[in-house]
Amino acid sequence: xxxxxxxxxxxxxxxxxxxxxxxxxxxxxxxxxxxxxxxxxxxxxxxxxxxxxxxxxxxxxxxxxxxxxxxxxxxxxxxxxxxxxxxxxxxxxxxxxxxxxxxxxxxxxxxxxxxxxxxxxxxxxx
Amino acid sequence: xxxxxxxxxxxxxxxxxxxxxxxxxxxxxxxxxxxxxxxxxxxxxxxxxxxxxxxxxxxxxxxxxxxxxxxxxxxxxxxxxxxxxxxxxxxxxxxxxxxxxxxxxxxxxxxxxxxxxxxxxxxxxx
DNA sequence: GTTGTTATTGCATCAAAGTTGCATTAATTT
DNA sequence: AAATTAATGCAACTTTGATGCAATAACAAC
Ligand SMILES: [Mn+2]
Ligand SMILES: [Mn+2]
Ligand SMILES: [Zn+2]
Ligand SMILES: [Zn+2]
Numbered sequence: 060x061x062x063x064x065x066x067x068x069x070x071x072x073x074x075x076x077x078x079x080x081x082x083x084x085x086x087x088x089x090x091x092x093x094x095x096x097x098x099x100x101x102x103x104x105x106x107x108x109x110x111x112x113x114x115x116x117x118x119x120x121x122x123x124x125x126x127x128x129x130x131x132x133x134x135x136x137x138x139x140x141x142x143x144x145x146x147x148x149x150x151x152x153x154x155x156x157x158x159x160x161x162x163x164x165x166x167x168x169x170x171x172x173x174x175x176x177x178x179x180x181x182x183x184x185x
Numbered sequence: 186x187x188x189x190x191x192x193x194x195x196x197x198x199x200x201x202x203x204x205x206x207x208x209x210x211x212x213x214x215x216x217x218x219x220x221x222x223x224x225x226x227x228x229x230x231x232x233x234x235x236x237x238x239x240x241x242x243x244x245x246x247x248x249x250x251x252x253x254x255x256x257x258x259x260x261x262x263x264x265x266x267x268x269x270x271x272x273x274x275x276x277x278x279x280x281x282x283x284x285x286x287x288x289x290x291x292x293x294x295x296x297x298x299x300x301x302x303x304x305x306x307x308x309x310x311x
Numbered sequence: 312g313t314t315g316t317t318a319t320t321g322c323a324t325c326a327a328a329g330t331t332g333c334a335t336t337a338a339t340t341t
Numbered sequence: 342a343a344a345t346t347a348a349t350g351c352a353a354c355t356t357t358g359a360t361g362c363a364a365t366a367a368c369a370a371c
Binding site: 117144155160164173174176184 | 243244245246247248249250268270272273281283285286287288290292293294295296297298299300301302303304305306307310
């Protein structure tokens with residue numbers, strides 16, 4: 060699993076993620092690429108890019124899945140323990156380059172965490 | 186909005202939440218109460234209980250909605266800024282009575298946060 | 312207790328976000 | 342250039358939840 064062939068569709072998505080540090084929801088990507096590729100293709104490429112360690116995904120408070128470029132991940136190791144920020148006004152969502160302290164909980168093993176901050180972004184504040 | 190009439194179905198759900206400190210997913214509740222009430226009714230009562238401030242909801246990493254009893258909330262004020270823990274083995278999910286420090290982010294206003302810890306619960310560890 | 316009002320429920324139907332099976336197409340290998 | 346097989350498109354499906362509407366049942370007024 061993972062990307063094996065560099066198709067036109069794969070290139071399109073990779074380029075999109077490399078453009079900015081923004082995160083994109085699956086829904087948004089399907090709509091934005093509607094004319095270039097099928098929705099099934101979008102989701103399958105996202106899955107492969109994630110397997111490869113090129114992007115990571117997370118779930119927002121509405122249950123939607125978001126995707127963003129990884130920083131220092133590989134197919135063998137996904138190191139994406141950072142919070143995300145979602146603007147409840149414009150929807151723009153980004154990765155936050157912050158360390159979050161994972162609280163240790165007695166008698167439980169914590170493997171991963173999803174931390175989503177919801178608020179108003181810089182643009183929407185002014 | 187909010188509960189107005191104490192129906193049998195409402196009583197059933199309230200009792201369920203008062204039994205333990207566990208969280209329940211909508212899917213689980215619909216299935217568990219399948220013989221007592223319609224799934225539409227389950228979701229509508231959950232909505233009303235949340236409006237009332239009796240329960241709160243959050244979204245897990247699979248996009249499912251979970252519900253749990255509130256501690257000190259009212260219809261006017263929902264104070265549920267606490268993390269949740271989900272066992273990836275048995276699925277059991279609970280509220281954690283921990284303070285989480287909401288990081289302040291320059292130029293952004295943070296209103297709320299969802300913090301989900303994923304790991305293995307006490308029972309599944311042993 | 313009976314009657315009237317309207318919140319609540321059940322049922323059918325719909326909607327959105329993905330997922331799956333399968334035939335076709337197009338990268339990549341030989 | 343031909344063969345191989347990963348990737349794609351399309352249609353159909355699944356799951357979670359929401360909605361419209363007629364029937365029912367709380368609750369208030371008498
Ligand atoms: Mn991220
Ligand atoms: Mn909780
Ligand atoms: Zn914004
Ligand atoms: Zn467990």
